[in-house]
Amino acid sequence: xxNNYSLIMAGGVGSRFWPKSTAKNPKQFxxxxxxxxxxxxxxFERMQKISPNENIYILTNEIYLQLVLSQLPELTExxxxxxxxxxxxxxxxxxxxAKIYSKNKDxxxxxxxxxxxxxxxxxxxxxxxxxxxxxxxxxxxxxxxILPTRPDTGYGYIEFDQQESRKAGSVNKVLKFQEKxxxxxxxxxxxxxNYYWNAGIFIWKASVILQAFEQFQATLFNFFAxxxxxxxxxxxxxxxxxxxEECDDISIDFAILEYAKNxxxxxxxxDWSDLGTWGSLTDHLAKDDNNNAVLGQxxxxxxxxxxxxHVPNDKLVLIDGLDDMIVVESNEMLLVLKKENEQDLKKxxxxxxxxxxxxxx
Numbered sequence: 001x002x003n004n005y006s007l008i009m010a011g012g013v014g015s016r017f018w019p020k021s022t023a024k025n026p027k028q029f030x031x032x033x034x035x036x037x038x039x040x041x042x043x044f045e046r047m048q049k050i051s052p053n054e055n056i057y058i059l060t061n062e063i064y065l066q067l068v069l070s071q072l073p074e075l076t077e078x079x080x081x082x083x084x085x086x087x088x089x090x091x092x093x094x095x096x097x098a099k100i101y102s103k104n105k106d107x108x109x110x111x112x113x114x115x116x117x118x119x120x121x122x123x124x125x126x127x128x129x130x131x132x133x134x135x136x137x138x139x140x141x142x143x144x145x146i147l148p149t150r151p152d153t154g155y156g157y158i159e160f161d162q163q164e165s166r167k168a169g170s171v172n173k174v175l176k177f178q179e180k181x182x183x184x185x186x187x188x189x190x191x192x193x194n195y196y197w198n199a200g201i202f203i204w205k206a207s208v209i210l211q212a213f214e215q216f217q218a219t220l221f222n223f224f225a226x227x228x229x230x231x232x233x234x235x236x237x238x239x240x241x242x243x244x245e246e247c248d249d250i251s252i253d254f255a256i257l258e259y260a261k262n263x264x265x266x267x268x269x270x271d272w273s274d275l276g277t278w279g280s281l282t283d284h285l286a287k288d289d290n291n292n293a294v295l296g297q298x299x300x301x302x303x304x305x306x307x308x309x310h311v312p313n314d315k316l317v318l319i320d321g322l323d324d325m326i327v328v329e330s331n332e333m334l335l336v337l338k339k340e341n342e343q344d345l346k347k348x349x350x351x352x353x354x355x356x357x358x359x360x361x
Contacts, residue, residue, distance in 0.1 A: 001050070009114060010064065017278065084241050117271075145268060290304065
């Protein structure tokens with residue numbers, strides 16, 4: 001395990017979990033499941049089965065440094081890799097890959113979001129080990145594919161050859177990454193059987209991903225990997241600040257995975273959710289007889305069904321006559337939203353911010 005490094009991405013805002021998730025305190029730092037642990041903490045404990053503590057790094061924005069250290073006291077400040085500006089996933093992965101490669105030329109990186117829910121940590125470890133072996137022996141860029149259970153329009157999809165094995169744990173060549181589809185296309189993916197959800201979990205050797213950056217994103221490579229001797233010195237912070245100021249805002253999918261040919265997918269069969277929306281959280285909460293999921297100790301529901309209610313424990317809440325609704329109170333803000341419209345939440349918030357920016361300070 002000494003060459004296994006876990007990189008946990010924890011810099012997002014999680015705006016689709018508003019009002020619980022805000023720029024000051026995003027969802028990955030919160031106990032959204034009501035079990036006494038934040039999503040970041042749960043992810044860290046899962047990655048302890050993959051890497052020793054000293055090889056676990058958190059990729060986040062510099063404003064969250066103290067939040068990370070308070071929730072993960074096992075880590076040193078050097079294990080929190082801070083980006084000075086949000087520039088999507090490619091720049092921070094290039095930065096972290098170069099920094100770790102400067103320490104260990106044999107490093108294998110397991111990159112995972114901090115806000116995913118994976119219930120079977122042991123099965124996760126088994127499949128990650130298959131991915132690590134594939135990345136190490138074949139110099140592949142490896143990702144995990146999740147067997148789709150519904151024609152979901154909120155996920156990207158991974159296409160592999162129809163003739164390949166669909167047995168869990170199989171390693172297949174990726175033909176194409178498909179963007180989030182409309183419903184009819186999502187249904188066709190589900191019917192075809194050779195399209196799996198893209199979990200956004202990546203496994204590769206640091207040397208191989210840096211070669212990919214050099215080949216497909218030379219500018220990013222030059223920013224972060226041209227001079228590895230800077231890492232760990234007093235020059236690192238100013239170099240990184242300048243690099244993030246000038247580099248493109250681009251995802252790892254568009255920067256590398258769209259072009260690389262050495263990509264493999266390990267087919268996964270564990271229960272998984274990216275917890276991207278309130279609706280996705282509902283699937284993992286206990287329900288009452290009317291299929292309502294309630295987090296809050298003093299909530300009284302009448303003539304209501306199929307709702308998610310998430311309110312502070314000290315609030316007395318009475319709700320009558322709601323169906324298929326999301327009701328969330330947090331930070332003196334209230335959300336009442338139809339479940340069917342939850343993909344529009346980011347649009348609604350952008351509209352509010354454009355008209356009333358003072359409400360988001």
